[in-house]
Amino acid sequence: xxxxxxxxxxxxxxxxxxxxxxxxxxxxxxxxxxxxxxxxxxxxxxxxxxxxxxxxxxxxxxxxxxxxxxxxxxxxxxxxxxxxxxxxxxxxxxxxxxxxxxxxxxxxxxxxxxxxxxxxxxxxxxxxxxxxxxxxxxxxxxxxxxxxxxxxxxxxxxxxxxxxxxxxxxxxxxxxxxxxxxxxxxxxxxxxxxxxxxxxxxxxxxxxxxxxxxxxxxxxxx
Amino acid sequence: xxxxxxxxxxxxxxxxxxxxxxxxxxxxxxxxxxxxxxxxxxxxxxxxxxxxxxxxxxxxxxxxxxxxxxxxxxxxxxxxxxxxxxxxxxxxxxxxxxxxxxxxxxxxxxxxxxxxxxxxxxxxxxxxxxxxxxxxxxxxxxxxxxxxxxxxxxxxxxxxxxxxxxxxxxxxxxxxxxxxxxxxxxxxxxxxxxxxxxxxxxxxxxxxxxxxxxxxxxxxxx
DNA sequence: ATCGAAATCTGATTTGTATCATATGTATTG
DNA sequence: CAATACATATGATACAAATCAGATTTCGAT
Numbered sequence: 001x002x003x004x005x006x007x008x009x010x011x012x013x014x015x016x017x018x019x020x021x022x023x024x025x026x027x028x029x030x031x032x033x034x035x036x037x038x039x040x041x042x043x044x045x046x047x048x049x050x051x052x053x054x055x056x057x058x059x060x061x062x063x064x065x066x067x068x069x070x071x072x073x074x075x076x077x078x079x080x081x082x083x084x085x086x087x088x089x090x091x092x093x094x095x096x097x098x099x100x101x102x103x104x105x106x107x108x109x110x111x112x113x114x115x116x117x118x119x120x121x122x123x124x125x126x127x128x129x130x131x132x133x134x135x136x137x138x139x140x141x142x143x144x145x146x147x148x149x150x151x152x153x154x155x156x157x158x159x160x161x162x163x164x165x166x167x168x169x170x171x172x173x174x175x176x177x178x179x180x181x182x183x184x185x186x187x188x189x190x191x192x193x194x195x196x197x198x199x200x201x202x203x204x205x206x207x208x209x210x211x212x213x214x215x216x217x218x219x220x221x222x
Numbered sequence: 223x224x225x226x227x228x229x230x231x232x233x234x235x236x237x238x239x240x241x242x243x244x245x246x247x248x249x250x251x252x253x254x255x256x257x258x259x260x261x262x263x264x265x266x267x268x269x270x271x272x273x274x275x276x277x278x279x280x281x282x283x284x285x286x287x288x289x290x291x292x293x294x295x296x297x298x299x300x301x302x303x304x305x306x307x308x309x310x311x312x313x314x315x316x317x318x319x320x321x322x323x324x325x326x327x328x329x330x331x332x333x334x335x336x337x338x339x340x341x342x343x344x345x346x347x348x349x350x351x352x353x354x355x356x357x358x359x360x361x362x363x364x365x366x367x368x369x370x371x372x373x374x375x376x377x378x379x380x381x382x383x384x385x386x387x388x389x390x391x392x393x394x395x396x397x398x399x400x401x402x403x404x405x406x407x408x409x410x411x412x413x414x415x416x417x418x419x420x421x422x423x424x425x426x427x428x429x430x431x432x433x434x435x436x437x438x439x440x441x442x443x444x
Numbered sequence: 445a446t447c448g449a450a451a452t453c454t455g456a457t458t459t460g461t462a463t464c465a466t467a468t469g470t471a472t473t474g
Numbered sequence: 475c476a477a478t479a480c481a482t483a484t485g486a487t488a489c490a491a492a493t494c495a496g497a498t499t500t501c502g503a504t
Contacts, residue, residue, distance in 0.1 A: 054352060064352065079346035086352075108338050115337035116330050122344035124301035129351045130276060130286065130308075135399060138461070169482065177357060179462060184483055200470080201481070360491070391452065401492060406453055422500070423451070445504105452499065459492075469482070474475105 002044050002070060004121060005107075008114040013107055020103045024096050032073060032088040032096065039077030039084055041100040045069055048094025049153060049165055053174060054086050061087070063174040066152035066167075075122075091165060141176035142186040143214035146196070148175065150205055161197070161204040168201070190214070224266050224294060226343060227329075230336040235329055242325045246318050254295060254310040254318065261299030261306055263322040267291055270316025271375060271387055275396060276308050283309070285396040288374035288389075297344075313387060363398035364408040365436035368418070370397065372427055383419070383426040390423070412436070 005017060023046070026032055032043055035055045045067055052065040052073065064086065067073060073096070077084040082101075108115045136144075149172070153165040169187070173180040187203070190196045195211050197204040205211060227239060245268070248254055254265055257277045267289055274287040274295065286308065289295060295318070299306040304323075330337050358366075371394070375387040391409070395402040409425070412418045417433050419426040427433060 075345065076349055076352065079342040080349055085349050108341070109334060112331055112334035112337055115334055115341055119330070119337055119341035119344055120301040122341055122348055123297065126344055126348045126351060127298055127302055127307050129348060130298065135357065180482085181463080181484085182461065185461095188483080198482095402452085403454085403493085404491060407491095410453080420452095447504080448502095450499105450501085452497100454497080455495085457492105457494075459490105461489090461491105463486105463488075465484105465486080467483080467485105469480105471478105471480075473477085473479095 002072060004114060004117050008117050009107065009111050013111060017099060017103065017107060021097045021099050024098050026090045026094045026096070028090055028092050028094075030090050032090065032094070033077075033084050034087045035084055037084050039074065039082045039101060041098055041102075042075055042104060043073040043088070043096040043098055045071050045073065046095040046097060048096070049091040050088050050094055051091055051167075051171065052086050052088050061174060062177060063171055066148060068152055091167075138176060138178045138182055139186050139189070140215060141178065142172065142183055143190070143211055145172045145175035145183075146187075146190075146203070146205070147211060147215050149203075150208075155205075161206055162199070163203050163205065166201060166203045224292060226336060226339050230339050231329060231333050235333060239321060239325065239329060243319045243321050246320050248312045248316045248318070250312055250314050250316075252312050254312065254316070255299075255306050256309045257306055259306050261296065261304045261323060263320055263324075264297055264326060265295040265310070265318040265320055267293050267295065268317040268319060270318070271313040272310050272316060273313055273389075273393060274308050274310050283396060284399060285393055288370060290374055313389075360398060360400045360404055361408050361411070362437060363400065364394065364405055365412070365433055367394045367397035367405075368409075368412075368425070368427070369433060369437050371425075372430075377427075383428055384421070385425050385427065388424045 005014065009017070024043075026048070032050060033040070047069055050067045050071075050073060051063055052067060053061045053063045055061050067088075073088045074084065076086055108118065145167075149165075149167050150163060153163065156162045156164050167175070169180040169183045172187075173183045176183065187196065187198060190211070191198045193210075195205075195207045195214065197206055227236065231239070246265075248270070254272060255262070269291055272289045272293075272295060273285055274289060275283045275285045277283050289310075295310045296306065298308055330340065367389075371387075371389050372385060375385065378384045378386050389397070391402040391405045394409075395405045398405065409418065409420060412433070413420045415432075417427075417429045417436065419428055
């Protein structure tokens with residue numbers, strides 16, 4: 001989403017944004033914002049790792065997204081009653097640029113092309129979100145959670161198969177919408193079949209191809 | 223979404239839209255568009271009833287929305303690869319106004335405020351969509367499907383408790399994300415407890431209050 | 445009216461996953 | 475470096491819902 005500003009706003013407006021944005025720091029394990037809070041604005045991650053989760057009716061929480069450098073937080077608080085529907089929680093020390101709703105509003109209303117592409121961005125997010133409705137077998141969902149973990153945070157080094165930041169089993173469960181026991185069992189199986197290697201709490205992804213297949217049940221039809 | 227055009231486009235642009243829109247008719251039981259087709263544009267329902275469903279990996283389909291007079295179809299095809307991710311199928315003879323992507327595009331890019339509010343509209347849809355992630359007990363989901371049925375299509379008359387158009391058990395199942403056997407069983411229970419009355423294939427909603435409670439598990443916590 | 449197909453209903457069985465129980469390993473803190 | 479809190483692991487059990495199987499009703503077509 002940041003690229004939309006770069007691409008579709010004039011230089012004057014970019015300066016306007018730069019002038020009004022402010023930098024904030026968060027320690028590991030703190031909230032950037034919490035579900036229910038009034039929407040203050042957008043956060044662009046300069047550096048760090050954040051998990052975004054949804055508080056459910058029974059107070060359990062569901063992890064819906066992982067974000068790191070360059071990603072945007074808070075846009076889901078736009079519209080409606082202008083409250084964040086989700087919480088953003090830092091997994092590491094994190095630095096963000098903050099753009100207030102007011103600033104954003106002025107920019108969006110003044111830049112038709114920007115608004116237009118922003119609209120397309122949300123339309124696309126909506127499509128993606130809708131694609132998640134189906135209840136897949138949990139094993140597939142766990143595989144997908146692992147993949148998302150890898151995609152969002154990458155590996156320790158280019159050559160390494162070890163995740164740069166391994167989510168806890170609990171977080172993986174929250175992402176997959178299941179219990180941590182089930183995650184542990186699924187991981188144990190992936191481990192046994194050589195798809196991953198469990199190394200204490202850390203996880204190495206040995207066979208990305210097979211993991212991808214596990215995450216896409218269309219292809220794993222018997 | 224139609225109201226956004228009315229509200230945020232100038233009169234000249236409204237005329238532009240009216241000039242370029244075209245009217246189409248569909249018989250009961252036909253597709254307005256099918257998942258995978260290239261996005262042609264938007265459809266505004268003038269009269270009729272439509273179900274919108276998502277084709278799943280296993281070729282089963284999941285009903286995500288019901289639409290009738292005044293509702294908009296096809297906006298989910300915007301962005302990304304410009305294909306409709308979903309299918310729209312008429313439950314009755316239906317008349318629509320069609321606005322092509324090209325026309326829409328010109329209008330959106332020329333009307334900053336329109337784009338802006340459209341963006342907000344999508345942002346809101348995204349929020350709503352995300353709220354659906356949780357796996358509720360199916361009985362709750364069936365109740366919700368019934369409610370949606372009532373909300374979308376209303377009752378036969380103001381005084382009547384009989385739904386103007388009762389979805390088939392299969393469609394209710396598709397909406398609730400379960401099997402039709404389970405829907406039948408849930409309905410049988412609602413029938414026995416006096417929440418609804420089953421009248422052949424038709425359904426009467428006798429106790430709206432209790433049905434609402436059944437649909438909101440937050441409140442039915444034991 | 446009669447036929448046949450499709451939709452609805454009900455019961456029996458299976459299955460995947462949550463839940464419960466408990467153990468081991470691994471960080472954190474005084 | 476204990477002490478203890480927390481994450482991970484694994485087995486046993488319970489349960490909700492899918493699947494399978496078959497009966498009955500509804501409704502359009504002839």
